[in-house]
Amino acid sequence: MPMITDFNKPFTDPDTLAAPVVTIGATVVTGEIELDFHRHRKAQLILLMRGVLTCELAGGLWIVPPRCAIWIPGGVTHSVRAAGSLEGYNAFIEPAVAPNLPANCCTISVTPLLRELMIRSASFPLVYPEGGPESHLVTLLLDEVAAASVGELHLPMPADSRLRKIAGMMMDNPRDHGTMEIWARRAGMSERTLARMIVQQTGMTFGRWRQQLDIMLALRWLADGATVQQVAIDLGYENAGSFVTMFRKALGTSPGRYMAERQGLVSAPPRA
Structure with missing residues (x-):
């Protein structure tokens, strides 16, 4: 307890x-x-x-x-x-x-x-x-x-049971970066249907939605004390550099800088 x-x-x-x-x-x-x-x-x-x-x-x-x-x-x-x-x-x-x-x-x-x-x-x-x-x-x-400025730490969750099945499998095994064709086959639908439905129900393309899931998991693990290298491995990236590049494009700064700002170790940029 x-x-x-x-x-x-x-x-x-x-x-x-x-x-x-x-x-x-x-x-x-x-x-x-x-x-x-x-x-x-x-x-x-x-x-x-x-x-x-x-x-x-x-x-x-x-x-x-x-x-x-x-x-x-x-x-x-x-x-x-x-x-x-x-x-x-x-x-x-x-x-x-x-x-x-x-x-x-x-x-x-x-x-x-x-x-x-x-x-x-x-x-x-x-x-x-x-x-x-x-x-x-x-x-x-x-x-x-x-x-206050609104953040982007949100993962839209689809309502369709087949899409939620895909989401669950990705969360259970985030290292699996299978293609959209592979995920569609696992969920029992065509790739075209998956592409259409994920946009309809989340407002994101399949690739963007998957990237957002990676960001969510990365922030959780980094806050728990995991290193950038370990997070990159657990998310299935080839190396830490490719993960850092993805993170920087999504949130505008590196994982280390992002967490340091939230821990009060460095100052965040002033609001516009």
Whole structure:
């Protein structure tokens, strides 16, 4: 069983609280957390300081590396998985006070200000007075979330059972870089049907979708401490250089630089 330490609040169903924003911080020292599909009326912002988290919704899979956050609108059914040491913050937000926040689930880049606002608001009582300093800080937090840049750490998941079978096989054996013809034959469809359906259901070509899966897995393993060389091997790349080239084209920087920014070891480029 994981050991969970709540920073300063007992667990309370956020939907029962009158406060427009309730932030809770917690650490998971060891073990695995798995929350099955559920939903709540309030929207949720999950910020990770340490560890890696996976969130699944109907139609998509998101990964949240350190110092990134995921936004889940209110009423959206989702599941959450995380393993190992974890430190993070949850802000539950009344939809009525957040009309300018994203309508769909997304990952967002966390600025130093947003990080500090989440940390500070986690020290508030579950119910705080309206119009006081807590309310002013919460308003600033919402403004900062609205201004945050949206990330690309999303893997669209197809609804068709044959395509989901392919997705499962790829996740089970990411070293297998078979051609689209091979994957189509394994799923019992023609290559032409696979090409058409994957675009219809994910908005990506087969090759782009497969590359996005590699990015998702790479970020999870890098956050767990794997080396770039090991990730390249586990993803079936001929060498680390070819993996780094793919990663740089997809995310605009090298794997080492990307993870160093999220671990606070180097400064991220300023927002445009």
